[in-house]
Amino acid sequence: MGHENFKKVKFHENKERFRKLVEEGQHPRALFIGCSDSRVMPTMITGSKVGDLFIVRNIGNFVAPFRPDADYHATASAIEYAVSVLGISDIIVCGHSHCGAIAALYKEIEETPENIHTIKWLKLGHAAKKVALLTHKNRSHEEILRYTEKVSVIHQLDNLLTYPAVKRRVDEEKLFLHGWHYNIENGEIEYYDDEDYEFKLLSQK
Numbered sequence: 205m206g207h208e209n210f211k212k213v214k215f216h217e218n219k220e221r222f223r224k225l226v227e228e229g230q231h232p233r234a235l236f237i238g239c240s241d242s243r244v245m246p247t248m249i250t251g252s253k254v255g256d257l258f259i260v261r262n263i264g265n266f267v268a269p270f271r272p273d274a275d276y277h278a279t280a281s282a283i284e285y286a287v288s289v290l291g292i293s294d295i296i297v298c299g300h301s302h303c304g305a306i307a308a309l310y311k312e313i314e315e316t317p318e319n320i321h322t323i324k325w326l327k328l329g330h331a332a333k334k335v336a337l338l339t340h341k342n343r344s345h346e347e348i349l350r351y352t353e354k355v356s357v358i359h360q361l362d363n364l365l366t367y368p369a370v371k372r373r374v375d376e377e378k379l380f381l382h383g384w385h386y387n388i389e390n391g392e393i394e395y396y397d398d399e400d401y402e403f404k405l406l407s408q409k
């Protein structure tokens with residue numbers, strides 16, 4: 205069984221680290237906002253150890269804009285906690301190739317009581333779809349999807365800046381935002397270079 209193996213091998217190997225993280229508490233360096241997709245494994249693709257990453261995963265790695273109302277906002281509260289309480293210094297929004305959420309933006313999906321939250325959540329990708337269609341209309345569907353995945357990451361970074369806790373720290377240069385796109389076919393990660401306005405290979409940074 206997987207858990208038995210974890211206990212005997214992995215937990216055992218990292219026993220000291222786990223003990224230290226209990227005694228001293230967690231001090232992760234980065235908040236990683238990734239897609240719930242089973243093929244995107246945040247710790248695996250970044251080579252992170254236990255205690256390194258504070259992770260939020262949701263459909264499409266979307267960040268809803270700051271909206272302090274009576275609703276329950278899971279991603280928003282994780283952002284606040286990571287920034288204000290844990291004091292992380294970096295936030296990574298990581299999109300990925302072949303993202304089902306981005307592909308769903310291009311499908312006609314009828315709203316029913318069984319998908320109502322999903323349909324609403326996907327609206328957070330609509331702005332990226334508009335940009336992709338405006339600039340890549342004549343490209344292949346796959347190219348449009350890859351481009352939408354990347355533009356969406358940039359939009360989610362903009363949405364992060366609507367959070368007062370994020371904006372203040374970014375302005376003070378205590379917090380740094382990163383947009384990534386992970387290619388599940390070849391394992392490459394590209395990062396968004398906001399000076400050159402393009403995605404570049406992280407491995408060549």
Ligand SMILES: [Zn+2]
Nearest residue numbers: 239241303304
């Ligand atoms: Zn996805």
